[in-house]
Amino acid sequence: MERTNANGSLRIGLAASRNAPSVEERLHIVDRFLEEAAAQEVAIVCFPEAYIPGLRGQDIEVPPHDQVRQDAALDDIRAAAQRHGVAVVMGMEWETTVGLHNVAFVVSRAGAIEGYQVKNQIPPEEEPFYVPDGRRRLFEVDGVPFGITICHEGWRYPEAVRWSAVRGARVVFHPQVTGSDRTGETIERWGDPASPYYEKAMVARSVENTIYFASVNNAMRYQDSATSLIDPDGECVAHVPYGQEQLLVHNLDLSRATGFCARRFNPAFYPAT
Numbered sequence: 001m002e003r004t005n006a007n008g009s010l011r012i013g014l015a016a017s018r019n020a021p022s023v024e025e026r027l028h029i030v031d032r033f034l035e036e037a038a039a040q041e042v043a044i045v046c047f048p049e050a051y052i053p054g055l056r057g058q059d060i061e062v063p064p065h066d067q068v069r070q071d072a073a074l075d076d077i078r079a080a081a082q083r084h085g086v087a088v089v090m091g092m093e094w095e096t097t098v099g100l101h102n103v104a105f106v107v108s109r110a111g112a113i114e115g116y117q118v119k120n121q122i123p124p125e126e127e128p129f130y131v132p133d134g135r136r137r138l139f140e141v142d143g144v145p146f147g148i149t150i151c152h153e154g155w156r157y158p159e160a161v162r163w164s165a166v167r168g169a170r171v172v173f174h175p176q177v178t179g180s181d182r183t184g185e186t187i188e189r190w191g192d193p194a195s196p197y198y199e200k201a202m203v204a205r206s207v208e209n210t211i212y213f214a215s216v217n218n219a220m221r222y223q224d225s226a227t228s229l230i231d232p233d234g235e236c237v238a239h240v241p242y243g244q245e246q247l248l249v250h251n252l253d254l255s256r257a258t259g260f261c262a263r264r265f266n267p268a269f270y271p272a273t
Contacts, residue, residue, distance in 0.1 A: 082111030099131035119150035165209035165262035184222025198225035207234035
């Protein structure tokens with residue numbers, strides 16, 4: 001089924017998923033969200049960072065790395081994407097000859113692997129676990145270009161979003177994990193000046209590039225940021241209430257995602273010396 005229309009829209013889903021204790025339970029959650037997305041004619045669903053098997057360096061229990069299990073999980077995700085006809089951006093960890101990476105796989109609606117984006121700017125608490133690969137990639141769904149930047153990269157390194165925007169991305173997906181199920185404070189209002197900086201960074205990433213910024217967090221008791229969609233003018237057009245497991249569905253008006261500010265960036269104004 002074609003998911004773009006004559007008006008130039010793309011229907012996306014952001015899966016605010018809970019931290020289930022096992023990979024098998026997480027895969028069941030993935031299938032349930034994709035079934036729900038298919039019923040709402042969603043083209044692509046993005047899941048949180050390292051959702052399979054869970055993000056290391058946090059205060060959650062994550063099983064030891066098992067690449068055989070990861071291969072099997074990716075096969076299950078591919079089958080679910082094909083069964084439901086919905087493309088997927090899936091946060092995983094993945095081992096190569098370079099080492100263990102924190103990645104986001106892109107799987108087409110037909111279940112084909114389109115590639116993956118590695119988290120390259122790795123925060124100190126994750127450096128004992130993951131390594132970069134130094135590459136960036138652009139993807140497409142239904143002919144619409146999109147990029148991916150993973151958690152810390154999107155918060156602290158605007159270049160990780162601009163790279164995609166200057167190459168035509170209309171939306172950048174941002175799988176992330178910020179917060180805890182164990183300790184923290186409860187945020188009552190999106191973008192509250194007293195809350196952590198994360199939601200303000202979402203606004204910056206959208207307006208400095210004139211694209212959509214789609215950030216998806218785990219559903220946790222103490223979230224530092226909400227699963228949110230920011231439009232090219234920097235407005236939060238939709239977000240999932242803190243702590244709730246929910247599929248956020250929204251139509252992107254692609255005519256607004258012009259990349260205007262990204263294209264105006266002139267590197268000549270920033271000489272090395």
